[in-house]
Amino acid sequence: MIQLIRGFKDILPAEVALWQHIERTAVALFAAFGFDEIRVPIMEKTELFARGIGEDTDIVEKEMYTLEDRGGERLTLRPEATASIVRAYIQHKLYADDPLRKLYTIGPMFRRERPQKGRYRQFYQIDVEAFGMAGPYIDAQMIHMLHLFFQRLGVSRSLAHLNSLGCPVCRPRFREALSGLLAQVEEKLCADCRRRQARNPLRVLDCKVPTCREAVADAPAIVDYLCDDCRQHFNSVTESLARLGVPFELNKRLVRGLDYYTRTTFEIQTDLLGAQSAVAGGGRYDGLVETLGGPATPAIGFAVGFDRLVEILGQRLKVEAPKPALFIAALGEKARREAFYWCAALAAAGIYVEMEHGDKSLKAQMKRADRLGAARVLIVGEAELASGKANLRDMATKAQSEIALDGVAEKLEQTLKP
Ligand code: ATP
Ligand code: MG
16 A cells, blocks of 8 residues: 655544644734735745755755756755745735735645654645834734734743844854854764854754754853844844733744844744744844845744644644534435435535435434534434424434424524524
8 A cells, every 4th residue: 555755644634623723813813913825836946945045054955855847947845935935025026015015824845854753744834924124023023923823722831932143244243253162162063063164153053963052052142242233123022022921031042044034033932842842933034035136125934833733732622523513314215315405405505414325224323413413413204205394303402393394405594504
């Protein structure tokens, strides 16, 4: 039997209710904050991710699913959505009417990582981006929105970790100080870090290898190197968060693995996930739109790890699958035929009705109605068809009421309308 690809997974019907609940919660919340949905393709030219994410990141160096199509073009399954949304923003001149755009998208991402709990090769992200706002309020708003999102879902044990990465004015000074330290601890670093350290020393702070973490434990903090503008910006963000009642913690070690991030960077962590503690991450990327050929545009975004959120909530939130408003227990071919058309009329009217399609006993049908959690059962056999009347049973109270079969679909529609 052919199995699915390693690191990929099926989301089975029993789990989908939870996925939909999360999605609906996100959509309603984002709409209230003025975010519009955008849908971008799953594949892009490889070059977009190479330039947009940065050549010496884990993602571009070793995680991308890249293929050459029959025309010889190099294409990549998107490892994240930001680069694609930025491309769309530029390509369709979404800035023309109003450079302020707030966008989100929800969908699958692909990274060839080592599969484990909370880490898949196809995983889902809820991705949110805001363009054209340089000031600190949008940073605070995004983190606030993320906090509300987790609250509404009932994820209580989560905390926003916060840092500032500075800007092209102040980062070089920090980079120099960091390089100084890295030179001293070089032999303790993993091969990747040793190689990257010269070109992108900040990446070393992001390395997950324990010996690397240890080696940079005493690394200088970026926040001590911020220029006045970056410092003021960061202070305003933290002040706003405090006033909005969003719990956060400064984390001087927090850097993003992606090169285009500037200033505010954040991650939502929870102790409910074990090793993969980050359930969302994001930050400001003021340089990316211009890097990808658009007009200089400040921007900020975040991505929620949908699968990890499902893992947290799966343990605590039971989202019920919809239950039929009615089960028609039909006995005999003639009754089944009638029932089939009644079901069709009721479904068209938006009412979920189930029936049995095989020749099953009344007992078996009642059992199935019970298992499905049907609110009512209509029992129809030869006798009922002959008399033109049938019994409608309320499964909770066991009360029975008689209903005439002439025009029964319309009558049921009135009775069962939610
Ligand atoms: P991590 O440190 O866990 O590797 P990351 O820095 O690569 O995360 P981002 O690129 O910022 O993650 O993606 C945002 C979120 O997407 C993460 O916080 C995480 O919840 C989720 N995520 C990232 N990679 C995976 C994956 N392979 N499987 C499932 N979820 C993932
Ligand atoms: Mg990663």
